[in-house]
Amino acid sequence: MIGAYPFSAVVGLDDLKLALILNAVSPRVGGVLVRGEKGTAKSTIVRALAAQLPGVKVIAGCRFSCDPAEPDPACPDGPHGTGESGQERPAALVELPVGASEDRLVGALDIERALTEGVRAFEPGLLAAAHRGVLYVDEVNLLHDHLVDLLLDAAALGTCFVERESVSVRHAARFLLVGTMNPEEGELRPQLLDRFGLTVEVRASRNPDERAEVVRRRLAFDADPASFAAGWAEQEAALARRIAEARERVTKVVLPDARLRQIAAVCAAFEVDGLRADLVTANAAVAHAAWRGGAEVTAEDVRAAARLSLPHRRRRDPFDAPGLDESRLDDLLAEHGGDEPDGPDGGPDGSGGPGDSDGPEGPADSGDAPESGSAEGSVRAGSDEGDSHDDGAGASAAPGASDGNGTPPDLPAAEPYRVRPFQVPGLGDGASGRRSRARTPNGRTTGSRVPAGRLQRPHLPATLRAAAPYQRERGRSGPGLLVRDTDLREAVREGKEGNLVLFVVDASGSMAARQRMREVKAAVLGLLLDAYQRRDKVGLITFRGSTAELVLPPTSSVEVGAARLRELPTGGRTPLAAGLRRAAEVLRVERLRDPARRPLLVVVTDGRATSGSDVAASAALLAGTAAVVVDCESGPVRLGLALDLAARLGAPVVRLDAPAAGGGLGGLGGLVRDHRTDYRKAV
Template sequence: MNFPFSAIVGQAQLQRALMLCAVDPSMGGVLIRGDKGTAKSTAARALADVLPQIDTVAGCAFNCGAGAVSEHCDACASGTPRQAPVPFVTLPLGATEDRVIGSVDLARALQGGQRVFQPGLLAAAHRGVLYIDEVNLLADHLVDVLLDVAAMGVNSVQREGLSIRHPARFTLVGTMNLEEGDLRPQLLDRFALMVEVAAPREKTVRSEVVRRRIAFEADPAAFSAAWDEQQQALHRQLAEAQRLLPQVTLDDAMLDLISHLCCEFDVASLRADIVMHKASRALAALDGRLHVTPADLRAAAELVLPHRRRRKPFEQPGLDRDRLDELMREASPPPPAQDDAGASEDGEQTPPEQQGEEQVFAAAPSAAAPRIVVESTAGSSSAGRRSEAMGASRGRVVRAVPDEQPTSIAIGATLLSAAMREPGHVQVTRADLHQQIRVGKSANLILFVVDASGSMAAQRRMEAVKGAVLALLTDAYQRRDTVAVIAFRGQSAQLLLAPTGSVERAEQGLSELPTGGRTPLPHALHLALDTLDKSAHRAPALMVLLTDGKANVPLAADGDAWRESLELAGQLAERGVPALVLDTESGYLRLGRAAQLAQTLGAECLTLEQLSADNLALTIRARLAPT
């Protein structure tokens, strides 16, 4: 039993976004982003209980509607029309591709040797809701499937002698926590609306959330019964809005305003204009109106534009509401003329340095510059999630081939071979065995080890180092790699950011990195070894070390910090960890210890002068052997 949708506290915008997609399912869906424990999943699942029913046919596996019968549906020819709840289908992160798109019905193949299509989750979600919890963790091959189906509204299955096409139009609802990594841009754009949710900050609201949740867990049936009247009211509101929607009008002036807002916020996708048009009309219908108002457009913009306006890897998602209000005022009729005696006579702007901006560990500006390519000697040209590895132990199954000694049996192909060889009498022999052929993608881990000690505290050098890290993070973002950051200062090293796909969190962690103190370089290299060991089963790795090499805090009480650093660097080299050293030492007299570290690591060493603050463009292309 789901928590009642109407009983959710403090998430009005989230509820409104879900209701808009219920009013007009053609919009595309809702992405719900926020911290854990903020009612993301609760709200998404609760939506199913207030959705108006749909017309379908009893026993139909494709949720066919009247006049839209699938050619592959046997039930539609003889079934009787009926009212049914809107399908709400959950797509598990570990689902196989066969389960999602459909496959051969093995039972009928074994009984009569017939190739009959068994519908998958996409067929079950047609005309309903497809829900994905933690959508940003969905495997790439399933994301590819969703992109194809979302673009065409049709699921096409070409496998094992089958050639099937069936309609698959659904509302995609996904939840995610940004700490777990980002969504691929193509999939992100497919979500019509996006809502950022956070836990309430008011004590009374938080206590009411807890009170209702405890009451629901104690007696779900009684709690739901207490909210039945509000649930029915929402149900009727959505049904009436669906009825009104075709009659809602949006005039040309409003359409021009939509295009103006999208241009002003640098939105590249034309899907934003279309979705704002639909969302504005749905808002009017939900309020029982037949004409779209500027207030509808503004409310729609807050849901449609934030996840589409981001143009740079590290620009935080969101919308400048002050700028939105300004654009809406400019589009409104001008107010009556006012006396301008109170106008400011001082046209000067406040200098940035007087506006209270923090300048701690700021990034240096960079301009166009030659790109430096750093390659490891691991011997493979494959890197990043964009590189496919045929024959991987994990990944999507692309085909099945006959193999009398398979390491991973393709059960469907094996049974189908036996069934088709002798219909009605299935006996699997070694000649029927098939091997699964998979295509996997290998993600890289880029580990940044950053010296934040007092020997690096000069602001100009710190700005250049921060700029270098951002350039490297940009490359990681583009290649969808995993990033981790270790900072060392004072008496120890700290894993500032555990391995993550969220480079925005990495950038934020670096921005807040404190500086000063001694240089515990051995601690940092020891922590780097530990971090790489823990992630070795997941990804090939590249270590980027930013230091001047002036180690002065040993691991052992009576140890030699520099000797320990070289020993640990040797251990990293023995494990074949590709590395890059950025030498941040400056001044006339230099010890050259960073270069010695690089030699021990078997790594490339670049000086700070090669990464000047005014001329910075560094890209890593780490060629790692496939796992």
């Protein structure tokens, strides 16, 4: 079996190494979220961390990893005596697959055995296996909502509760939560995002020498893993010793009151929500001081901790990229601390990471450049900073004005609207979400059925009703029912699903000429925000000139969708039919790729079609697809062309009223546009 790639052999990624090491030194830091593009060694370095963690002592035979010195009094395998002998084993690295079931995560009571054999049996889940170790979730942003809820409960309480048909089991579940994600595939729920103590943004190096070294080492590892690991054994052992020493030292590190006030001032100045940021920053600063061998937290430790603990807590809505203005951080530290950090990355020698001269890196790493990877200062969609071409500038542009290349200037979006929810009719079987009705593993029980395979969600009353008529012929003579496999019934539950929301947006000159594009962008941004909150996938098609373009293939990342919308050019004729045909083709492909996810088509147009083929024939290709038409027509005289399109699609129509009329988005909005949605409270 091929072992893990050595932690010390990973080239660069100093911020990520430091974040993982701080958590290894002090589990109180609260875990790490690693954001980055694909192919940046996110999973490799996380798996390599387990080898650097000190071993744990456990009670022999306990499936819940109880500590012999302090056993859990409620352990299902207990009670354990305080004098029981223990054994040492490596810290566990448990991986939670994105598609795992609830039973696999928290454990399961075997109801089938309980009903047929009268045995009360509990099988521990992944949370039990991860106790006192690391729980690693690759692609954590794709994790189903019901699993996120269970993770949140366990992370908050340090305890896993399993409730199954009047039987209750609880056990300790304290673990280091590490997640990796590609932001292009969607963002995390704010509640789970806040549970990660630190976050690191990683990007592939653009330095040819560094990239070559990455490939060189990987090829050597793939050719002979054992020999490659042996070559790095000395650095790995040195790193493990340094982590163990820092762990022993961390409880003795002093956090002066002046540094604590400095942390509080920085967190308040960056307007983070709640006090978790202050606690995480304080714990990370203490861990950083222990890691560098200090006895007291300094401004350098506070800076290193703040760089990793604050970026993801500064996001005000899902369209903001996480980031931290480090020059402002330096100013705040100087203002509230009275001294300047020594180096640009907060380390004692200015490096701030484990790649220090006395750290684990080998000689080939001496030239590695740190990859901080955190974006600085994001501009919110529709904010003053991002809206330098304000209403006055937009209104002064002449209809059809050009930037010199035949394309009218881009118009910024107004503030996103709050929108009323739209649903796909009927009952689906799609991915867990919050939009349309669907049969889901969680939700309210609406009935029962005979299980197709292994019993997953037992419906006890229905099982008993199925068994009751046959008790006499089965020879029942005492209390209790005689239950057979054929009597077993599972629950049918109804909840909500996420859908594919495909936007088809008219970007032609007729929209730009009337300065409607600004309000259209605000409308679509509001719909994108709604899609984020309801766990939808989104896609964006625009049509202008003579063609339609898929500017955003279906994705779970509304952040990418908002960026593409802001960059949207306008002008030219109106090929409405081309936009509808492109939508039909995209939906056809998506049905093959993800057949369980039902689509919702949102067409944003004034209904005009000044070029291309027959609209009626193109609309016929979308027959049976749930759709909504947002009518952008304005002016005293309205032709009602969007109404005709809606009739062909069998879709409701909502109107984009002028903001001056006070209607916001009319039927689509229902609420005034100057009150922005607080997405943290809405999810």
